[in-house]
Amino acid sequence: MGASISASGWGWRHPGRARWAVRDIDLRIEPGERVLLLGASGAGKSTLLHGLAGVLGDQDEGEQSGELTIDGNNPADARGRSGLVLQDPDTQLVLARVGDEVAFGAENLAVPRDEIWPRVTRALDDVGLDVPLHHPTTALSGGQKQRLALAAVLAMQPGLLLLDEPTANLDPAGVLEVRDAVVRVLDRTGATLVVVEHRVEVWADVVDRIVVLDSNGGILADGSPDVVLQQQGTRDRLIEAGVWVPGHHPAVPLVETNTGVDLLEARNLSVARAKRGPTVLDGVDLTLQAGAALSVLGPNGAGKSTLALTLAGLLRPRGGTLSALDPLSRGAGQRPHAWKSAELVSRIGTVFQEPEHQFLTHTVLEELEFGPRRVARSDEAEVRRRVDPIAERLRLTGLLKANPFTLSGGEKRRLSVASMLASSPDILILDEPTFGQDANTWAELVALLAEEIARGTSVVSVTHDRDFTAALGSRTFVVGGSAAKVSA
Template sequence: MAGVAPVAPPVTVGHVILDAVTWRPFGRREPVLHDVSLALEPGERVLLVGPSGSGKSTLLRAIAGLLETADAGELAGSVTIDGHAPGTRAGEVGLVLQEPGAGVVASTVGRDVAFGLENVSVPRADMPAAVAAALGAVGLAKPGDTPTSALSGGETQRLALAGALALRPSVLLLDEPTAMLDPGHAAQVRRSVEGALTAYPITAVVVEHVLGPWVDLVDRLLVLDDDGTLVADGPVHKVLRDERARLLDMGIWVPGAPPPAPLAPAALAAAPQSSRTQEVTATPMVIDRTVRLVDGSTRTRTAATLDVPLTPLPTSATALVGPSGSGKSTVLLALAGALDPVQGSVTVGETPVADLSTTELASRVGWVPQWSSSTLVGRTVLDEVLVASRALGEESPERVTLAHALLADLGLGHLEGADPRELSGGEQRRLAIASAVLHRPPLLLADEPTVGQDRHTWAAVVGLLAAYREAGGAVVVSTHDAALIDRAHTVVELDAPPAAPIEEEPRRVLAAQAGPLALLLGALVAIPAGIIPGHWHTSLGVLAVQALLAVVALWSGPGRGPRPTGRAKRVLVRMLPGLLGALSVGWSTWLLGGHDTTTAVTAALRVLIIVLPSAVLLPLVDPDRLGDHLAQRLGMPSRPVVALAAALQRVHTFGEVWSEISLARRVRGLGIDRRRPVALVRDLATVTFGLLVRTLRMAADLAVAMDARGFATASRRTWFAAAPWGRADTLVTLGALVPVLAAVLLT
């Protein structure tokens, strides 16, 4: 009938039922979730709250059916969505993890958002519009080819939300989606969530510590207590009214209640040691960061600009504030000696902080990173707190007693024997703070120290920071927490670095215009080219042909942009392992072959022939395109292909992970000592083992993120990008065969 607006169809999907769900991770004596039973109606908007460590994130994983994807433990009870087990239908549950950077599955923004769409078989022609809509919904105004490695923490958080919204799931689970964002961007994300839930009335569960901004966007409030038991459930305003006193007593951030008074800690009565009180001074500075692009090249951009000098004095508190992506974390990294500014300096006296030895740095600086999981090196929570004290030779019965008291002050006393990697995000952050202050350095650098804290743990953290400062320490925090900013003596506001001027894209080298299959084939064909020659004269001729082809392959292609730089240097660096291998093979052949120099040289040259094409071509292989080509052109099963592409995409981050682990160890007195060869080898082995452990954890988190976007149950998959075989692929393949032909003709 004219003039009557159509009525939206009723929501018929997204009915969630939990029946007596209990989860106890291996290594924990008590369950994290205890006998949780509830039903979520289709289209219901739910806010899930509870004290830090009460199992909120665990409950979200239970609803998503992902508890046993990456975690080991005992699960009892059942979860169903629309009558079936969660995770059995691709894309029906969207989950944004607490640490969204762990969920990045592609090397570019567009591909990352499209990942879930591929898993639910959205036609390729429809994907660009869906990706653009999802990015617009969360306010992430980035071109689709922007490297995901170039995003700030807050931008990565919005990317994860966009990836979940793009799926239009029947159940949307958000784990603290605005925790790391400034108020403006946090409001933008809430508006985008509200808009998405209005347009697509799906069941939504949001975990947040700060309730106020969300109460008008949700229908229902669920409350978990410290034991992971559901203790309150009902309409949000009714629960807040009827249970106000109880919620405040539990530490819930009830809207309208003022921040609690900071708690005076029983520990940390002693002042920072007087021998360590020489101040860190930062002059006005500009800090650049190098970003790896998907074609293997790099680009430098300004990551932070500090316009004022900064000298944190004893008993002072400085707050770095500014919008997400303004460089607050970057400035803290510079103060910790992890980054050298391109302008300005960070010094202790006349010595750059970056030049301090590991023990000198640890004795002067305590560091709490943005993602506290990156600093974990101890086997247990107690070991973790004592790391720096042991490295500095200061462990004593009194220090151990202080560690017990400090953990108790921060609500971690009952977890002293637990694996720190199994703690919740809020618990890990408090543990990082305890680890940074126990050895009493004069300067504490804390990145978002109050994120993920309930009222009680917030009061404990702020009280500890105040006690540390009053005892003579200097505190520099990066924060969006207004109550914490109000307690600072100095507030330094950082502006987002100006957008880099639009530059012409550098011309791609000729080989980069080929697809990944041709590049891989070009590298593999080098094996017979190396085996065929029987004399060093022939091998040298083949190597010369390869060198000439490498020059051609790395020659800048046609176009108007600037020529790429550093090509030869990068190839030489990649050839270093091959050169060492060639020398080793040549030496062993000479030693075992009767000191026959001819045979030894031939063997060494064979190694170089096999390695050179790989050094030239393999860095040009884009993991995402490799997955496209393996599946679409070779017909390989999509699941192992996508897993391989995602894993290779993470390989490029190993350098960053190594640097992160190295900094975490260095700032705690465990850094590599290059002056002692034996210690150097031991420390390198330790960092390598740490890289392995961290990589396994990253792989587990990546599996959760991929399965949360329909990867586990994708029966038929579409692909965001095509996989053409062009003229460049043919030319690279034919060029790779030339050394083989030369080897045959010269033999």
């Protein structure tokens, strides 16, 4: 049976932060309702989900106002009643094998053993993760990990299903598979759904209600999808807030590609995630040029991220050659994986699929300054010239004193991109750069990257975002199985 939700003047502020992450929420969700939760990046959507899951902590870990309950109980006292799938699946995977991971939550809820494994098998089938139960969780791609995290929650059969950007890193076919899997589970169990997703069109036809959080606190809009998305006054407010409203596309600059010299050349390249692991992609022939954009496309698990990390000099090639040409190497040698970190940061910048994997400092400002201080050798004027405009444009200036790990998913992504842009590398490699962005921050990110391309930077993006690829005028490198091809 589905859980009920009640919020009365509820809010939460992280420790050391002047601004409330979310506040003044008055909300009632009935058992079995299916709700799409929208709002600008940083409006508090993830914080509300974490509050409902009972994982925000006590007063030592933040400040709460008002009241938030599930079935009339404090969410922290109702764990097991709700199941949360986080934005970053890596943060909730705990066991080494796929089957054990899916069984873990049900085991902790004391589900009888003879019920657990049928639930595991059904949950994996529901999300379309077709790997053996003993398959290592560390060998999964980012998109496969998202499916695994969802399967683990579905196997618990919670009365409240909380999904935070569950399809953000999935290929287009996978998006529909996972959405339809969620709907099947809801039909079967009658569970209540609250799902956060920037791309409204994915969920608009399968939810009963849309709730939009206001960045300044409270609820901006609440009603059926037709009312919220089609009523002109409401629609205009949503567009202004950065909500991805169907039929509206944010304005982006025309990208003028002015291809320059060759920088990096791959010939018959093969790549692997681990030194002794299997080859995941073979026969790659590719040249990265100054002032050009390239999008790496393909299904989840095809090797896109592994290729990106290899091009970035962070993984040793399994076979073939990867050569830095003279305009890029500048005396550092032809093999990027052999470069020292100081040599790498000024030549190739990498934005990982999981932003937390690249954070090194305790504040947003220190994170932004880290690369430039190494490149500019602590020249303060140069550091300020690189950091301050980027922080302003990507809406990070109000977060400079915050710990990077306390940011929302969209803010973390913008920080990871900004920190690499501030280092001004010759090649910028981004893995899912638009993850978690509202329409306004998406457009600003596109504009910044367009300027980088015009300045001669080579921008390589692993992405499922076709709008992003089109906006940058990217060539595409399509990966599928062991084959790959480039198109203009």
